[in-house]
Amino acid sequence: MTSQLVYGVRKKQKRTPEKQVDSSFHKTMPTTENPVKNVVVHPLVLLSVVDHFTRMSKIGNQKRVVGVLLGALRNKGVLDVSNSFAVPFDEDDKDKSVWFLDHDYLENMSTMFKKVNAKEKIVGWYHTGPKLHQNDVAINELIREYCPNSILVIIDAEPRDMGLPTEAYHAVEEVHDDGTPTSxxxxxxxxxxxxxxxxxVGVEHLLRDVKDTTVGTLSQRITAQLLGLKGLLKQVRHIHEYLDQVIQGKLPVNHAVVYQLQDIFNLLPDVADQQFVKCVHTKTNDQMLVVYLASLTRSVIALHNLINNKLTNRDAERRKDEKDKEGKEKKEEKKEEKKEEITKDKSEKK
Known part of the structure; x- marks a missing residue:
């Protein structure tokens, strides 16, 4: 079996019995319904994807890279993506229906990874996006031969906005109201x-080399909160844009999204409630009291240190004056002794 360019829908190829896909690939997840509700991406996957993207960007002008995700399904619909490997991939920039993915390489790599760790199975694939592409559905259909419920994770290797660099998707059948075939x-x-x-532990050791020791803990906390607020502002703007498009009729009303927005609004406190206002004032006063006491303590300690410094300097000056005075007295005594010796010598000569 040889790899070839694929135009539009991937052309099926005849497989010899020696090159058939291992049946264990199809036992990763059931085909009836996708049980995955949440995708957990491990740091090793992020490092591998960034390394893959960096290497390919140095070689040529490839805008995105593609690879296969390995992992296992935990209980309660949580998918652990613990490992990955790169796959040779290329596509036509002008015609997105023309793309190439080396599935021979994919099968060989998956077999070797299975020998190393049998628990890690193919759970999906990734690309560096940063958004969905036109041919992603066709590529996903190819990956489904190795994993029926394939998961697509878009990992942005060059994030420009705040937030997580990962977005997870799974393929579903879209039913049209006009009776046309599903897609x-x-x-x-x-x-x-x-x-x-x-x-x-490994990530902490890696971050030690890039940690800025000149930045204090308080600055780091403030920076983290600022980044979090920027990310929250971005999400609120997305919600605002979505609601505007729904009001203008550009998007249909999605009741599931409306229910989730209602849950968000239900989390907002009732600022008109007097009991709530009283509780907020009480908590604010308690916090300000702690700040006030801390300021007083800091001022008292600073004043205490200043007094101790003054006393230390005064004692040092006093000891210095005493030493200087003792030195002068010793010099005068030596001069007098010399005068007495000179006088004694003169008297003996006479």
Whole structure:
């Protein structure tokens, strides 16, 4: 079996019995319904993808790279993406229906990874996006031969906005109201970045080399909060744009999204409630009291240090004056002794 360019829908190729895909690939997840509700991307995957993107960007002008994700499905619909490997990929910039993916290389790599760790199975694929592309559905259909419920994770190797650099999707059948045949589309999945204890230790060792020791802990906390607020502002703007498009009729009303927005608004406190206002004032006063006491303590300590410094300087000056005085007295005594010796010598000569 040889790899070839694919135009539009991938051309099926005849497979000999020696080159058939291992049946264990199809046992990763059931085909009836996608059980994945949340995708957890491990740090090793992020490092591998960034390394893959950096290497390919130095070689040529490839805008995105593609690879395969390995992992396992935990309980309660959580998919752990713990490893990955790159796959040779190329596409036509002008015609997105023309693309190439070396599935021979994919099969060989997956077989070798299976020998190293049998628990890690093919769970999907990734590309560096940064957004969905026109041919992603066709590529996903190819990956589904190795994993029926394939997950697509877009990892932005050059993020320009605040927030997570990962977005997860899975393919679903889109039913049209006009009776036309169904079509494949992607549905968004919740994603997060997680790590085990050993991975956290490794990441901490890597970050030690890039940690800025001149920046204080308070500055780091303020910077982190500022970045979080910027990310929140970005999400609020996305919600605002979506609601504007719904009001203008550009997008249909999605009741699931409306329910989630209602849940967000339900989390907002009732600022008109007197009890709430009283609680806020009480908490604010308690916090300001702590700040006031801390300021007083800092001022008292500074004054105490100033007094101690003054006393230390005064004692040092006093000891210096005493030493100078003792030195002068010793010099005068020596002069008098010399005068007495000279006088004694003169008297003896006479």
């Amino acid at each position: 494949k589309t992607f549905e968004h999945l919740a994603s997060e970045i997680g790590a085990e204890e050993a991975e956290e």
